[in-house]
Amino acid sequence: MTGHLTGKVAIVTGAARGIGLAIAERLATDGALLALSDLDGEALAQAGVKVAKLTGKKPVLVTGDLADQHVSKKLVDDTVAAFGAVHVLVNNAGGGIIKAFAEHTPETLKATIDRNLWTAIWACWHVLPLMRAQKYGRIVNLGADSVRNGLWDHAAYNAAKGGMHGLTTGLAREYALDGITINTVAPCAVNTPQMEAITKSAPALAAKFISVIPMGRPAEMAEVASMVSYLSGSEASFVTGQVISVNGGSTML
Ligand SMILES: NC(=O)c1ccc[n+]([C@@H]2O[C@H](COP(=O)([O-])OP(=O)(O)OC[C@H]3O[C@@H](n4cnc5c(N)ncnc54)[C@H](O)[C@@H]3O)[C@@H](O)[C@H]2O)c1
Secondary structure (H helix, E strand, O other), X not given: OOOOOOOOEEEEEOOOOHHHHHHHHXXXXXXXXXXXXXXXHHHHHHHHHHHHHHHOOOOEEEEOOOOOHHHHHHHHHHHHHHHOOOOEEEEOOOOOOXXXXXXXXXXXXXXXXXXXXXXXXXXXXXXXXXXXXXOOEEEEEEOOOHHHHOOOOOHHHHHHHHHHHHHHHHHHHHOXXXXXXXXXXXXXXXXXXXXXXXXHHOHHHHHXXXXXXXXXXXXXXXXXXXXXXXXHOHHHOOOOOOEEEEOOOOOOO
16 A cells, blocks of 8 residues: 555544544555544444455554543554554544533533543543654544534534644644644534434434535535545645634635
């Protein structure tokens, strides 16, 4: 396999399905060796088989809750043990519990922050010392354009993703002289299996979410993965601290 990530080692979190799996497949096609992690061990194993077919090498697989810092540390440690380095970290684990703020419970509020923000904080915390020592690193977070457009029912989710956007700018400045870039890719709606299910079960709700997108459709997963691929490469060396929307124009500027 040759591509712009040949010789690079990339971690993708939340890689068992959806956008995370699309990113893992894209980075594998670009030549990277992969370490994948997810809560869902069974689906992660299936993702591992798909990625191995693309890279010719078994990916590192770590099953567990990445909001637990010990799972995050194991992911980084296992990756270094298998491949000797970590060049790219894609913080994709997450997903919304999308409901009106008043309808949340203490549990759903905590879960929203845990899965969308703590997962990224711990992964960054464990990987950045290695990246600083090797004077090279690319961190790409999956944020959300709903932070910018204030989409209905997204307040709690936006609190988590907005935290991730803030982590991006703060870390980008702290690590700017270390050869490390930190950016966020912020989709609006994406055509995942989950989105397909919403379109079937609640077409009015799906249409409401799409109504804010001038292009009139959700992003394809490959369109999101393409931006992640660019930001994961050495060519993106002067892009840092950015929240880049892949959103069909749902916010502009
Ligand atoms: N789908 C969209 O329209 C959309 C829009 C904007 C942002 N995003 C973001 O993109 C990312 C991927 O979205 P998706 O639609 O593919 O989601 P998804 O729910 O289909 O997949 C997310 C994966 O992350 C894993 N995960 C969640 N919490 C975890 C944890 N604590 N530890 C380990 N794994 C965990 C899940 O098990 C799942 O496999 C998420 O961060 C999401 O918030 C999605």
